[in-house]
Amino acid sequence: xxxxxxxxxxxxxxxxxxxxxxxxxxxxxxxxxxxxxxxxxxxxxxxxxxxxxxxxxxxxxxxxxxxxxxxxxxxxxxxxxxxxxxxxxxxxxxxxxxxxxxxxxxxxxxxxxxxxxxxxxxxxxxxxxxxxxxxxxxxxxxxxxxxxxxxxxxxxxxxxxxxxxxxxxxxxxxxxxxxxxxxxxxxxxxxxxxxxxxxxxxxxxxxxxxxxxxxxxxxxxxxxxxxxxxxxxxxxxxxxxxxxxxxxxxxxxxxxxxxxxxxxxxxxxxxxxxxxxxxxxxxxxxxxxxxxxxxxxxxxxxxxxxxxxxxxxxxxxxxxxxxxxxxxxxxxxxxxxxxxxxxxxxxxxxxxxxxxxxxxxxxxxxxxxxxxxxxxxxxxxxxxxxxxxxxxxxxxxxxxxxxxxxxxxxxxxx
Numbered sequence: 552x553x554x555x556x557x558x559x560x561x562x563x564x565x566x567x568x569x570x571x572x573x574x575x576x577x578x579x580x581x582x583x584x585x586x587x588x589x590x591x592x593x594x595x596x597x598x599x600x601x602x603x604x605x606x607x608x609x610x611x612x613x614x615x616x617x618x619x620x621x622x623x624x625x626x627x628x629x630x631x632x633x634x635x636x637x638x639x640x641x642x643x644x645x646x647x648x649x650x651x652x653x654x655x656x657x658x659x660x661x662x663x664x665x666x667x668x669x670x671x672x673x674x675x676x677x678x679x680x681x682x683x684x685x686x687x688x689x690x691x692x693x694x695x696x697x698x699x700x701x702x703x704x705x706x707x708x709x710x711x712x713x714x715x716x717x718x719x720x721x722x723x724x725x726x727x728x729x730x731x732x733x734x735x736x737x738x739x740x741x742x743x744x745x746x747x748x749x750x751x752x753x754x755x756x757x758x759x760x761x762x763x764x765x766x767x768x769x770x771x772x773x774x775x776x777x778x779x780x781x782x783x784x785x786x787x788x789x790x791x792x793x794x795x796x797x798x799x800x801x802x803x804x805x806x807x808x809x810x811x812x813x814x815x816x817x818x819x820x821x822x823x824x825x826x827x828x829x830x831x832x833x834x835x836x837x838x839x840x841x842x843x844x845x846x847x848x849x850x851x852x853x854x855x856x857x858x859x860x861x862x863x864x865x866x867x868x869x870x871x872x873x874x875x876x877x878x879x880x881x882x883x884x885x886x887x888x889x890x891x892x893x894x895x896x897x898x899x900x901x902x903x904x905x906x907x908x909x910x911x912x913x914x915x916x917x918x919x920x921x922x923x924x925x926x927x928x929x930x931x932x933x934x935x936x937x938x939x940x941x942x943x944x945x946x947x948x949x950x951x952x953x954x955x956x957x958x959x960x961x962x963x964x965x
Contacts, residue, residue, distance in 0.1 A: 557583050560612050562651035567608070570647055576601030578760040583609050586734060591755040593748055594736040600760055603644045606630075606704050606734050611649045613702065613732075614677055624655060624675030625699040631681055631723065632706040633714050635660040636825075636834065641680045641706070654678065661685040662830060669694045683711065683719035690726065697726045703751075708737035708744050717747065724751055739877055770887035771894045774907060774918045776928035779900040782870060783814045785926045789868070789896065790820050790848065797841060798866040800850045801882050803873065808850045811870060815848055822848040853878050861885070869897040872906040876913040896921075901930055 554567050554575055575583065578596045585592050586609035596602045610628050632638050642658035649656070656678035657671045665685070672679075672695045679686075679695070689695055705711070711720060733751050737744055748755070777785050790798065802808045805826040815822035823837035823846045840846035842861055853873065867886045873879050879897075887893025897918070899907050911917055 558587070559583070559608060560615060562615070563608055563611055563648055566648050566650050567604075569650075572604075576605075576760075578602055578758060579605045579608070581758045581760065582606065585756045585758065586610070586732070587612060589613075589732055591732060591752040592734045593752065593755045593757045594734070595740060595757075595759040596736060596738065602706075602736055603641055604648065606706075606736070607641070607644045607648050610678070610702050610704070611645070611652055611654060614654055615652045618653070624677050626676060626679050626695060626697060627699060628678045628702040628704070629681065629697060629700050629727070630678070630704040630706060631683060631686065631711075631720060633682065633710045633716055634707075635662060635682060636838065637707060638680050638682055639835070645678055645680070656680060659685050659689060661688070663832070665689065683716045683723060687719055687722060690723075697723070698728060700727050700731055702732045702734070703727060704734045704736070705751075706736050708735060708747070709739045709741060712741065712744055717743065720747070738881065769893060770883055772883065772897070772918045773895070773921045774897045774899050775921050775924060775926075777898050777900060777924075777926050778928055778930055779902070781926035782898050782900070783811070785898060785924060786811070786868065786870060787815065787818045787820065788925060790815070790818075795866050796847070797844055797861075797864060798848050798868055799841075799861070799864060799885055800848055800868045800870050801873070802850060802852060803871045805852055807871065808852055811850045812848075815850075820848060821846050822850060824850045826852040853882070865892050865894060867893070867895045869895070872897060872899050872903040872910070874906050876906070876909040879910045880914065899928075901928065901932055 553573055554564060557575065557580070559567070578594060578600050582592060582594055582605040586606060594602065594605065596605075614627055630638075630641055632641060638658045638660050642656060645654075645656045654677045655675075657668065657676045658680045659665075659668045659672070660682040661684050665688075668685075669689065669692075672689065690697070705720065711717060733753070733755075735748050735752060735755070775785060786800070789795070800811060800822075802811060805824075805828050808824040808826050812822045812824045823840060825834050825837045829837070837846065837849060841849040850870075864886050867883050869879070869882060873882065883893070883895035886895065897907070907918070
């Protein structure tokens with residue numbers, strides 16, 4: 552199937568081709584016709600499946616079919632998303648696919664001076680992409696209203712739940728017209744998200760592509776068992792392999808991300824951190840430098856990483872195992888996109904073994920172990936847990952692991 556078969560209008564089809572796309576992803580192929588029919592939609596899809604284009608393209612087409620030529624444009628579509636990075640990424644997609652339509656959009660988010668955003672809103676735009684907090688702030692100040700919204704998108708709804716935005720979202724929903732088309736995207740569907748969807752959607756169609764329990768088959772996944780105190784040394788050792796041009800490293804905390812950056816910089820490895828305590832301009836600069844490969848390593852927390860979309864990113868490293876199995880899938884999904892190669896390394900200490908078990912249960916596969924590295928796990932017992940008999944370790948037996956990893960199916964102390 553090609554984009555031409557989806558009955559996309561010529562201005563948008565031309566833009567899609569200019570972006571180098573000819574074949575829609577599964578979620579695009581299923582969602583675009585449904586949205587063009589005017590139906591509400593629940594889309595279950597993780598980041599990296601082409602989800603943004605799945606709603607951006609049909610929204611642009613529907614708004615183009617009934618253009619408003621008033622001097623002051625009204626907000627006809629609202630996209631709510633949890634993070635600044637995601638909002639910026641979605642705005643870039645609307646700019647790319649809508650460049651020949653004459654439709655306008657703007658992105659509004661907190662952490663920056665609001666004046667440029669309010670100036671754009673006062674001039675009038677067709678599409679607003681917003682984070683919940685700043686959107687409510689500007690609504691309360693009277694800089695915009697939502698009474699003309701025809702199409703609503705809630706993107707990454709599960710992440711908004713994790714970040715405590717659901718109450719803000721409910722307040723925004725109360726300001727929208729009752730008659731509208733609503734599109735709802737979430738990688739996971741916890742009970743509260745399902746309940747929220749039921750209150751805003753009318754006879755929705757459902758599309759589920761690449762469920763969260765699956766990982767992209769092309770991504771090579773490996774785990775290192777390593778003591779917590781040796782993770783920094785192992786990371787530096789892996790990054791001595793110059794074949795790793797760039798790597799996205801995940802930590803669980805903001806403080807942890809900053810500490811990893813300091814260690815890497817001391818070892819002459821260019822690195823920057825991206826997390827919620829960083830100013831917006833610093834976060835955007837770090838991401839820009841990483842995309843340009845002037846920064847070799849980007850260290851991120853899970854929330855800040857939503858919206859990181861880097862072409863040809865080959866390596867993801869879980870410096871710390873996530874305590875939520877689904878998050879592992881989101882993390883490694885940053886690599887191996889659009890058929891490209893991808894490798895995911897995970898560092899697992901004694902206390903994180905249970906997290907690894909949860910991941911393997913979710914993805915229904917055992918992750919191969921790299922055991923020929925200089926920092927093998929010596930303490931196989933998690934703190935404050937009953938001691939169990941371990942099964943030893945092969946030790947350092949070969950070349951640097953990032954160059955030619957060897958894997959084993961032994962499970963240390965498990």
